Amino acid sequence: MTLHPHLVPLSALLGVWRGPGHGEYPTIDSFDYTEELTFTDVGKPFLAYRQRTWAPDGRPLHTETGFLRSPGEGRIEIVLAQPTGQTELAEGTLAAHDDGFEIRLRSRVVNSASAKPVKTTERVYRLSGDVLAVDFAMAAVGLPLTHHLAARLERAPAEP
Ligand code: HEM
Numbered sequence: 001m002t003l004h005p006h007l008v009p010l011s012a013l014l015g016v017w018r019g020p021g022h023g024e025y026p027t028i029d030s031f032d033y034t035e036e037l038t039f040t041d042v043g044k045p046f047l048a049y050r051q052r053t054w055a056p057d058g059r060p061l062h063t064e065t066g067f068l069r070s071p072g073e074g075r076i077e078i079v080l081a082q083p084t085g086q087t088e089l090a091e092g093t094l095a096a097h098d099d100g101f102e103i104r105l106r107s108r109v110v111n112s113a114s115a116k117p118v119k120t121t122e123r124v125y126r127l128s129g130d131v132l133a134v135d136f137a138m139a140a141v142g143l144p145l146t147h148h149l150a151a152r153l154e155r156a157p158a159e160p
Contacts, residue, residue, distance in 0.1 A: 003041055004044070004045040004046075005072075006045060006070040006071065006072045007041070007045065007046075007047060007070060009070070009074075009094055009096065009101065010039075010047060010068065010070065010076075010094070012100065012101075012127055013039040013047065013068075013127070013132075014039050014040070014041055014047070015038070015039065015155060015156075016036065016037070016038050016155070016156045016157070017035075017036065017037040017038075017039075017132050017153035017154065017155060017156060018034065018035065018036045018037075018153055018154065018156035019034070019035060019151060019152050019153035019154050020032065020033070020034060020035075020151065020152065021033045021034070021035045021053070021134070021149060021150060021151030021152075022149075022150055022151075023148055023149045023150075024147065024148065025138075025140070025143075025146060025147075025148050026143060026146060027141055027143070031055070031061075032055075032056055033053045033054060033055060033056070033061050033151075034053065034054045034056075035051065035052075035053045035134070035151045035153060036051070036052045036053070036153075036156070037049070037050070037051050037132070037134075037153060038050045038051075039068065045069070046067045046068060046069045047067070047068040048067060048068075049065065049066050049067060049068050049078065049080075050063075050064075050065045051063060051064045051065070062082075062083075062084070063083060064080055064081065064082050064083070064088075065080070065081055066078055066079050066080035066081060066088075067079045070094070074093050074094050074095065075091070075092075075093060075094075076091070076092055076093065076094050076103050076105065077089070077090065077091045078090040078091075078105060078123075080107075084115055084116065085111060085112035085114055085115025085116075086109050086110065086111050086112070086115055086118050087109070087110045088107045088108075088109050088118075088121055089107055089108045089109075090105035090106065090107035090121065090123055091105060091106065091107070092104045092105035092106060092123075097128070099128055099129050100126070100127035100128045100129060101126075101127050102124065102125070102126050102127075103123075103124070103125040103126075104122075104123075104124050105121075105122070105123040105124075106120060106121070106122055107120055107121045107122075107123070108120065109121060116140060116141055117140065117141060117142075118138050118139070118140040119138075119139040119140065120138070120139045120145065121136065121137065121138045121139075122135075122136070122137040122138070122145060123135070123136055124136075130154055130155045131152060131153070131154055132152075132153040132154075133150075133151070133152050133153075134149070134150070134151045134152075134153065135147070135149065135150050136148050136149040136150075
């Protein structure tokens with residue numbers, strides 16, 4: 001399939017990424033997890049995105065799904081659905097480096113009536129060769145923007 005021209009700068013993301021992560025927030029106990037990200041070209045001017053995570057004992061933790069869009073000129077948008085009751089509209093920039101790029105996004109969040117309230121999130125994806133570092137901060141449950149997640153992913157074979 002031919003990638004839409006606006007998605008070409010993102011082509012290095014295509015495929016599956018997996019690796020360890022660590023989470024924290026002032027209101028909860030810190031935790032470790034394994035994360036898997038999948039970026040798929042579906043022949044349209046966006047990439048399909050799916051995230052899954054697991055606790056060290058194999059229990060499923062957070063998952064999210066969405067679409068990665070680029071209107072061009074280094075602008076990136078991710079439209080995301082969270083099973084915890086949030087929808088996240090993340091918008092920001094892609095800056096290319098010698099061996100990868102950095103995507104920085106801030107989001108507007110809409111919470112369902114029963115969700116723990118999240119006001120805004122900040123996501124940073126740093127691609128460097130075959131390593132994708134992910135950082136996530138959120139202003140949630142009445143706190144200002146505070147770090148929640150950091151993961152270091154590597155390219156992985158797709159699961160059948
Ligand atoms: C790698 C992905 C993620 C993992 C592994 C993860 C894991 C966790 C864990 C283990 C907790 C504590 C127990 C619990 O409340 O379930 C937690 C709390 C929380 N997470 Fe995450 N999370 C992830 C992503 C997110 C995202 C994307 C958001 C927001 C859009 C989010 C928002 C929250 C909130 C609001 C809390 C509750 C804090 C509180 O109760 O004070 N998390 N997360």
